[in-house]
Amino acid sequence: MAKVAIIGAGFAGHTTAMYVGSALGKDHEITMINMSDRFLYVPSLVWAGVGHFDVEKTRFPLKKVYDKFNVNFVHGKATEVHPDEQYVIAERRDNQGGQARVDYDYLVVATGPHLNFKGTPGLGPEHGNTYSICTASHTVQARDKFLESVERMKRGERQKIVVGTGHPGATCQGAAFEYITNIHKSLIKRGVRDKAELLYLSNERALGDFGVRGVHVKKNGRMFSSEEFINALFKEYGTDWKIQKGVKNVEKGKCYWEDYDGDEGETDFDFGMLIPQFTGMPMKYIGQDGEDVSAKVVNPSGFIIVDAIYGQPYEKMASNPDVWPGIYQNPNYKNIFAAGIAFAPPGPISVPHVNPNGMSISAAPPRTGMVSGATGKIVAENIIDLVKHGRMTHNERMTEMAAACIASMGDSMWDGSAAVIVVYPVVPNCRRYPNEEGRDMFVTHMEMGLAGAWMKRMIHTTFMHKLQGRIGWSLIPE
Numbered sequence: 001m002a003k004v005a006i007i008g009a010g011f012a013g014h015t016t017a018m019y020v021g022s023a024l025g026k027d028h029e030i031t032m033i034n035m036s037d038r039f040l041y042v043p044s045l046v047w048a049g050v051g052h053f054d055v056e057k058t059r060f061p062l063k064k065v066y067d068k069f070n071v072n073f074v075h076g077k078a079t080e081v082h083p084d085e086q087y088v089i090a091e092r093r094d095n096q097g098g099q100a101r102v103d104y105d106y107l108v109v110a111t112g113p114h115l116n117f118k119g120t121p122g123l124g125p126e127h128g129n130t131y132s133i134c135t136a137s138h139t140v141q142a143r144d145k146f147l148e149s150v151e152r153m154k155r156g157e158r159q160k161i162v163v164g165t166g167h168p169g170a171t172c173q174g175a176a177f178e179y180i181t182n183i184h185k186s187l188i189k190r191g192v193r194d195k196a197e198l199l200y201l202s203n204e205r206a207l208g209d210f211g212v213r214g215v216h217v218k219k220n221g222r223m224f225s226s227e228e229f230i231n232a233l234f235k236e237y238g239t240d241w242k243i244q245k246g247v248k249n250v251e252k253g254k255c256y257w258e259d260y261d262g263d264e265g266e267t268d269f270d271f272g273m274l275i276p277q278f279t280g281m282p283m284k285y286i287g288q289d290g291e292d293v294s295a296k297v298v299n300p301s302g303f304i305i306v307d308a309i310y311g312q313p314y315e316k317m318a319s320n321p322d323v324w325p326g327i328y329q330n331p332n333y334k335n336i337f338a339a340g341i342a343f344a345p346p347g348p349i350s351v352p353h354v355n356p357n358g359m360s361i362s363a364a365p366p367r368t369g370m371v372s373g374a375t376g377k378i379v380a381e382n383i384i385d386l387v388k389h390g391r392m393t394h395n396e397r398m399t400e401m402a403a404a405c406i407a408s409m410g411d412s413m414w415d416g417s418a419a420v421i422v423v424y425p426v427v428p429n430c431r432r433y434p435n436e437e438g439r440d441m442f443v444t445h446m447e448m449g450l451a452g453a454w455m456k457r458m459i460h461t462t463f464m465h466k467l468q469g470r471i472g473w474s475l476i477p478e
């Protein structure tokens with residue numbers, strides 16, 4: 001009987017658990033360890049953060065789902081991995097309390113990002129001066145602060161709202177873009193848009209870069225870029241922007257940054273939502289003699305080392321699609337896999353930049369929900385292969401993977417909107433697509449309109465159905 005342990009029930013780990021449980025759960029021991037006893041559908045937090053959606057509608061209990069798939073559930077925080085002796089220690093967060101020991105033959109680390117607010121002094125909702133929409137509780141705090149600003153505007157006060165990235169190496173610009181456009185729409189609905197100044201502040205090289213080198217599409221025989229598209233949209237929405245900025249320090253109502261040229265500047269705000277740097281979730285990796293074996297498992301940022309080619313200069317990396325991992329397997333401990341944000345990418349997708357003061361202002365590579373689900377499935381399929389046949393047959397790099405993203409720009413079914421963006425592949429692959437973009441120009445697509453708002457809502461409903469393992473779940477693609 002094989003033992004499979006999975007740490008983290010986000011898009012990546014939960015997908016792995018459903019596939020592994022469904023194929024092996026009856027005859028083998030599958031265990032999920034997750035800090036929360038509920039799944040969180042993160043993409044809909046952009047609506048919850050403006051008070052247009054109940055946070056509770058983004059969550060469901062995990063245990064019921066795992067019972068269906070014969071997956072054991074430990075509600076707790078994994079703190080130690082012992083790769084030589086093959087077990088994980090978790091601090092229980094359920095009524096039992098204490099520690100749980102979970103033995104494994106195969107381990108999947110799918111812990112998502114650690115929100116490193118400490119990487120920028122003064123950032124964040126707990127000990128800092130800004131808000132976040134990266135977790136359910138952060139979103140509730142951001143919503144309340146946003147609604148407080150709205151009340152002030154109703155009383156005639158002007159408010160400055162700044163949304164973007166709070167670290168020179170932050171990622172997840174898509175979420176910040178969605179949040180500021182939803183704020184714009186919400187303020188119109190509440191009749192106070194004229195009282196607000198909106199600013200998008202980002203470390204991106206260009207508007208619409210999103211950490212994936214932007215998106216270029218062919219329409220009516222002409223090339224359009226995500227930069228032109230967002231430029232036009234922000235002008236229409238009366239939203240200002242500042243890009244190529246690395247936020248390095250935040251005080252109450254003010255953030256300080258450096259730009260590409262090394263110049264320093266500051267931005268005032270009444271309400272700020274700035275995405276922090278993402279690092280790997282801190283866990284101890286302990287060898288059989290009690291020694292620290294972290295260097296064999298994680299990179300200095302805490303992300304799991306997998307089958308990527310690390311340490312290449314950007315130009316070399318950008319021209320070689322094979323530097324990206326395909327099976328998400330740790331090279332030192334071959335029974336450890338990683339999926340979603342937890343795996344260490346070989347480097348950035350967007351062109352990096354170091355300013356004259358030595359500050360690297362570079363959008364880190366995003367691993368969105370779709371990529372996280374897809375990597376979770378590849379890992380699951382390979383573990384199923386290994387248990388049943390002793391060999392792996394699945395392999396997909398981000399240079400071969402499509403991603404669809406629906407960026408909400410207002411949730412209303414009547415006057416909402418969304419940008420539907422399909423990129424193939426996620427990481428430009430100049431070997432397969434020898435055009436300037438390195439992408440398939442037939443598949444890569446960008447549309448905007450009300451239909452997108454309907455699609456975004458449908459995707460919420462469809463995924464909440466799939467992720468609860470309801471009828472036909474496996475037919476719905478990741």
Ligand SMILES: Cc1cc2nc3c(=O)[nH]c(=O)nc-3n(C[C@H](O)[C@H](O)[C@H](O)COP(=O)(O)OP(=O)(O)OC[C@H]3O[C@@H](n4cnc5c(N)ncnc54)[C@H](O)[C@@H]3O)c2cc1C
Binds near residue numbers: 011044175283339
């Ligand atoms: C506001 C917002 C909007 C977004 N919108 C979109 C979108 O529209 N489309 C899209 O594709 N992507 C979107 N994303 C990105 C998407 O949410 C992430 O790519 C995705 O959640 C990553 O999945 P993951 O499984 O790797 O990590 P996570 O979703 O972060 O899941 C990790 C899980 O591991 C658990 N965990 C962590 N450490 C431990 C531990 N030590 N022990 C036990 N459990 C642990 C966590 O509690 C969590 O449940 C958005 C992100 C944000 C913040």
